[in-house]
Amino acid sequence: MTSVPTEHLIEATYLIATALFILSLKWLGSPTTARRGVFAGEIGMLLAVGGTLMYQGIVEYKWIAIALVLGSIIGVPLGKVAMTAVPQRTALSHAFGALCVTLVGTAEYYLRAPDVPPFMMGVLSMEVILGSLTFTGSLMAAGKLQEILPQRPITYKGQNVVNLGLLALAVVVAAALVRHPEKMQLFPVIVGIPLVFGVMMIIPIGGADMPTVISLLNSYAGLSAAAMGFVLQSKLLIIAGALDGASGFILSVNMSKAMNRSFTNVLFGAFGQEQASGAALGSEQARSVRSATPEEAAAILAAANKVVIVPGYGMAVAQAQHKVRELYDALTKRGIDVRFGIHPVAGRMPGHMNVLLAEADIPYDKLLDMDEINGEFPQTDVALIIGANDVTNPAARSDHASPIFGMPILDVDKARTAMVIKRSMGAGFAGIENPLYYLDKTLMLFGDAKNFAGAIVRELAGGRE
Template sequence: MSNFLPPSVQAVLPNIIQLVYLLATGVFIMGIKRLGSPATARSGNQLAALGMFIGVIVTLFDQQIISYELIIAGIVVGSAIGAFAAKKVEMTAMPEMVAIFNGFGGGASALVAWGEFVRIGAPTMLAGQDLVTIGLSILIGSITFTGSFIAFGKLKGFISGNPVTFPGQNIFNALLTVGTLVLVGWLTYDPSSQLAFWLIFGIALLLGILTVMPIGGADMPVVISLLNSYSGLAASMAGFVINNNLLIISGALVGAAGLILTNIMCNAMNRSLGNVLFGAFGGNDSSESGPAADTDKTVRETTADDVAIQCIYANKVIIVPGYGLAVAQAQHVLKEVADKLEKKGVEVKYGIHPVAGRMPGHMNVLLAEADVPYDQLYDMEQINPDFKSTDVVLIIGANDVVNPTAKTEPGSPIYGMPIMNVDDAERTIVFKRSLSPGFAGIDNPLFYKESNQMFFGDAKDSLQAITQALNEV
């Protein structure tokens, strides 16, 4: 496109392009900053999209593009798919969609590196640092691609959410990783080696599968965050490959943000990243099915009318959502219940655990879709002191994140994990299909406390019944 510009403009075009790249980088940074709050997340996402749009447009001036037909076709097709997915994908499928985005991002970076390697024609013309970044971009991008689609399968359910392992798997994976890095060195030393190039590609794709398969389905919030970081690092490497400053910076920003979020997720579970990746811990959330809890223990069941009366006469009600709320698609009915309670003078708050759901921020996004006010959403650290002065806590589809075993039993798999201190409240009411344990596979003593009541059934049906009861009170 730059060939059609006057010579005087072409002379200063490189400087203009770098300035626009700097502008786009600033827009990216502002967008990421605004993603830190639910109240500004929407505009932050729009700013980040604007930065990407600026980057795409200016790159068309920065590269020697011969034909625009395929580029235009790609933009049209991709935009149509994106618009359709944004409108049609249900909130319960959002984690799977994010996993696919991560996979395509990593795959695209690997293809950029591959394309540049092929475009040069004579790889021996590439400098050593270029070959290193090509190798690393293919390595990280390919791992992200296959790993993300395994995560997608675990979330979707057609791949077992339980850890899939074999003896010596961690050692085998470590050897493959070291071997792939050696192959990157081989490619740098001998750029003409097609064998090294294709071995890097193949082993990296295999590593993505072998890395995610041993991870339990309920650890997917951490995995999705980590793979998001990988996709950013792969993009940054691809930026070095094609000498694009915007891609380098934006990829580094995504990579760093993903690593920070991954660390937050791990701290929220009181587990190291190594334990998540190599510990083969947990499986599917078995709140919908699975082994029943100890039937010798006594639980106190409740009804919609009883819950409605308790909530109406309460001064403060805190709602703790979990993945079961998303599965039941009950967020809108929940908002209706909260609205009716507020009209009767009840203070309503929502307590959000960092790893509730199947992706970082899943519950925040779910409740935002139902137009729950942002100022009613509280993080675990903010809401925990409030439970002692709370009359009723409605626990909807959450399990391990409210399990007091994490505070009382040192031998428990979840011991030390920060939890919502719901047991400090005067009354807790757990909405659940059965007494089945959560992904940690352990019973929850909260269910049997005298101050707790169980409301068995589908969360949406239960909340609709409460809505009807509130209308009649």
């Protein structure tokens, strides 16, 4: 008599969890509701886990409890990483999830073999292939972002043929297993080959494309989880995996559009090789740049009516977001109109700059995306670029030889004055020379972003007093 109410309770719990997952994605689409979205997702996942633990088919809770404790021991420290490490932390999460999917798929096959129906064998094959390549691909992406592995592309002749050949071989073996599931010796092949493919897939991809790669791997992880839902006959897992896969894919498409690049170009184009554009090689290397001190920068900012601040990964590395908030406060107190221009691929993951600035309590209505802010640069007195390189590179508009030609950029060079806080003249993450630094209207503010922004704030405070 207790089994029916328990089943109904589980179904109700799953239904609420599903609704929370959907609402979480909706709310995460806006900075003003993002915190609510995170909270909804967390509650939804808690309900999903709780509902699963209510199943009467569970024989022994001891090993589940041990796994929960071990997962918490590992997960809590990983959740306390610096904001600059969030992209690689996200990649590791994809890797762990994909490994889980692969292990569950492998266990299910050997439990069911040799009597596996064709549809179930096909889903199992999709699950382990996507899970395996996502596992190693995510580890490679995390390694590149952490700079443990080389960030520049590693290419060789015929690389794409080799990579696609590996994937095709795994698919052929999977098709053979669908027809003959009793050939258990073939199953390790559809696990092992994608593991290798995951490594080979990321090797030729440069660091500048990592934001898109992370979102694409997120999509793969979601699709593999959805496939696992079919295997385990879990409607909630199917829905959650489909939401994850679809949202990751849509985000990848949007990221590619933001860089004016196709998926094939991202995955096979070897973007990010160290090089300089033709314009930079010719004249700009022979030219000197104009630099300024914090005192001079503060004076220019104090005389401005309108300032647009453009953050980049350099701000994240220096953890300068709170000093940037102090700079924002100091300028607005003087009656200066200050806004922030956010490029979709600034940083190393989608929304990286928005998260950092939100952490520093910058008003949401001051964070404008590229399409909103670009029309305002011609009327802007000062464009202050803080650690952003490739997303402000005018070569994307004019230099057909540049690897980033055609990529939409922030039009900071159209402002009356551009000031760039940067440690050195080194190329950005894509390894491409930036002609912006050599323009007559540009002033280079060499130094750590946090220290330099702090020095400007002090000068502004002293000048006001």
